[in-house]
Amino acid sequence: MKFDIKAIRKDFPILEREVYGKRYIYFDNAATAFKPLQVLKAVEKIYTQFNGNPHRGAHYMSNQTTVEFEAVRDKVQQFINAPSREEIIFTKGTTESINLVAYSFSEAFIHEGDEVIVSEMEHHANIVPWQIVCERKKATIKVIPFDDSGRLMVEKLPELISEKTKIIAVTLVSNVLGAINPVEEVIAIAHEKNIPVLIDGAQAVQHIAIDVQKMDCDFFVFSGHKLYGPTGVGCLYGKRQWLDAMPPFLGGGEMIEKVSFSGTTFNVIPYKFEAGTPNFTEVIGLGAAIDYLNSIGFDKIFHYEQELADYARMKLDTIDGIRFFGQTSHQSNVISFIVNSIHPYDMGMFLDKMSFAVRTGHHCAEPVMDHFKIPGTVRVSLAFYNTRDEIDRFVDALKKVVAMLS
Ligand code: PLP
Numbered sequence: 496m497k498f499d500i501k502a503i504r505k506d507f508p509i510l511e512r513e514v515y516g517k518r519y520i521y522f523d524n525a526a527t528a529f530k531p532l533q534v535l536k537a538v539e540k541i542y543t544q545f546n547g548n549p550h551r552g553a554h555y556m557s558n559q560t561t562v563e564f565e566a567v568r569d570k571v572q573q574f575i576n577a578p579s580r581e582e583i584i585f586t587k588g589t590t591e592s593i594n595l596v597a598y599s600f601s602e603a604f605i606h607e608g609d610e611v612i613v614s615e616m617e618h619h620a621n622i623v624p625w626q627i628v629c630e631r632k633k634a635t636i637k638v639i640p641f642d643d644s645g646r647l648m649v650e651k652l653p654e655l656i657s658e659k660t661k662i663i664a665v666t667l668v669s670n671v672l673g674a675i676n677p678v679e680e681v682i683a684i685a686h687e688k689n690i691p692v693l694i695d696g697a698q699a700v701q702h703i704a705i706d707v708q709k710m711d712c713d714f715f716v717f718s719g720h721k722l723y724g725p726t727g728v729g730c731l732y733g734k735r736q737w738l739d740a741m742p743p744f745l746g747g748g749e750m751i752e753k754v755s756f757s758g759t760t761f762n763v764i765p766y767k768f769e770a771g772t773p774n775f776t777e778v779i780g781l782g783a784a785i786d787y788l789n790s791i792g793f794d795k796i797f798h799y800e801q802e803l804a805d806y807a808r809m810k811l812d813t814i815d816g817i818r819f820f821g822q823t824s825h826q827s828n829v830i831s832f833i834v835n836s837i838h839p840y841d842m843g844m845f846l847d848k849m850s851f852a853v854r855t856g857h858h859c860a861e862p863v864m865d866h867f868k869i870p871g872t873v874r875v876s877l878a879f880y881n882t883r884d885e886i887d888r889f890v891d892a893l894k895k896v897v898a899m900l901s
Contacts, residue, residue, distance in 0.1 A: 498795045506531040517850040520885045525876030527720045537783035541776045564775045567782035576706040584765045588729035589697040590620040592716035597624035599741035607633040612663040614639040619859040621695045645672035645821035663692045667699035671863045672821030673829035704793040724784035728777035738764045745770040796879045800828040810890045831872040837900045839871040845896040
């Protein structure tokens with residue numbers, strides 16, 4: 496099937512929206528992506544036709560929701576090529592998925608004096624949960640650095656690993672640098688010492704086809720809202736051997752086998768980690784997003800976005816004084832930059848008033864800002880519904896903003 500950008504854009508009515516009297520151009524897809532009509536309709540269908548609490552009732556609506564909810568588990572399993580559906584856990588998002596692993600894994604496996612390794616380019620969501628755990632367990636964090644091009648220095652990993660290393664957590668794609676990291680190398684080095692690896696896929700799943708079996712990661716996490724699905728839903732894939740050995744994260748309904756005041760036994764995976772009423776409407780919306788992406792084809796999405804990002808970098812490079820952050824040989828659809836000494840926030844504000852949405856600031860990755868000794872960057876993050884025409888208009892606007900602020 497041809498990649499039909501006109502047809503695709505029609506699926507996203509919000510792209511027609513005018514703000515400040517002009518059509519709004521949205522380049523903040525790494526923060527959250529727009530949702531196609533197919534997702535909106537799936538969500539509406541639940542509220543207008545089913546709305547039963549899954550797994551809990553003998554009645555028609557509950558059964559219908561259960562069927563649709565569990566079908567999404569199969570879809571996610573296929574989407575990331577997980578070995579089994581039981582290894583897919585629904586959460587609120589990447590942040591909750593990482594917190595779940597940090598808490599439950601550490602309860603079982605991290606003790607005083609142990610070590611956790613993360614990278615210098617992690618989002619706060621893949622730093623702070625580990626810091627909290629390490630504080631509680633009196634363990635320490637070690638950091639894989641990146642070089643000034645934004646390349647993860649995997650060659651430093653062997654010297655960071657010790658007998659005490661219990662887990663390594665790294666991102667597949669940096670939300671600031673746009674670097675696509677060689678996580679297979681990280682995993683191979685870690686597995687030589689039987690150390691599990693968590694991969695943060697929050698900026699990867701929407702851009703790159705994922706195969707967790709090929710990657711051989713132990714945990715893989717992502718958010719639905721960055722994958723053109725609803726907010727409030729995310730996934731955790733974990734190898735059964737780890738999930739079975741980890742205690743529950745949250746307690747409540749559905750995660751139990753038997754409850755009495757003399758003691759409680761827990762359900763099997765995935766339910767052991769899904770306490771309470773799940774965000775079933777959002778999960779079903781996520782299923783619609785995955786169907787939608789599959790109908791376009793991930794190869795096509797990847798190639799279109801890569802080409803678009805190359806074009807954007809080439810056009811942006813015509814701006815005098817621009818400095819890019821993240822210039823490795825494998826870059827994604829995220830482009831971070833500053834121009835001369837103009838504060839990113841000022842650029843973002845002016846661009847907004849000209850109807851362009853970009854993200855400015857530290858992007859929840861303050862260690863990356865510390866590395867470059869900058870307060871923040873402007874970040875353009877593209878989706879497959881963006882176009883070259885939008886980029887042309889953006890670069891023209893940015894040139895005006897730079898002239899005004901210089
Ligand atoms: N990890 C990365 C790399 C991210 O870019 C983000 C969000 O931007 C997160 C984690 C956190 O995702 P969420 O806020 O959806 O939980």
